[in-house]
Amino acid sequence: MSKSTDRMAELSEKAHEAQDKVQHAISEDRKRLSDSVTKAKRDSIQRADKLQRDVSAKKAEASASLADVGTKWQEHVQSVKSDIGDRKAERDMKRADRAADDAESYALDAIDFAGAAIEEAEYATLDAALARTDADAKHTR
Template sequence: MSMSTDRMAALSEKAHEAQEKVQHAISEDRKQLSDSVTKAKQDSIQRADKLQREVAAKKAEASASLADVGTKWQEHVQSVKSHIEERKAELDMKRADRLADDAESYALDAISFASAAIEEAEYATLDAVLARSDADAKHTG
């Protein structure tokens, strides 16, 4: 199995784990759910920081568009998180409802981005497999 297919398998597993965590969270009490949200936020920040470091480290190798996507995604994540944090400070019912709507919208945006990333990863992986097949054929042909 190539490194590309290994990473696709790991991505699939990560998506499955996230789905299970969300399903489990539905049955948690308020404190457990709040703790889960806090942990997920911390994990997300750590992953975002790691992604930012990796993008910076590979920027010289990466295409300009990939670096731009990473930067725009980081800006989007930070903007949404800042917006959500501002909203959390206000506790009245209308604002709490809007916060929930924003959080749900952000979740849908993140899922859409992940879906697009999976599709791009699938394309890149299949293209890599094809390129390797072509290279192997030239060696034997």
């Protein structure tokens, strides 16, 4: 299996874990829910900070940055389309390795971006559940 395939599996597992945490937290009392929101927010901030540090560290060597994923993807698609006619000339091993390395780097960056988004979604969902719990409590007073 490739690194990106392994990372996609990890990302899928992380999404399922986040969903389980949210479902469990919603059924807890307000104090535990509030603690879960605080922890999810802290984890989300830490993950975002780590992702920012990782992006900054890789920026010099990476072919794509998360800030312009859409633009890089469009450039990649255009490059692939224009390179189809030149495939026979591109049998050079070093160039193929470089292209594979760039594609793997892009995939790993996109997976990191998705992981950060999952953590942010977990935090936002828990925060919404806490807000709903507080609103419901005010209605019962």
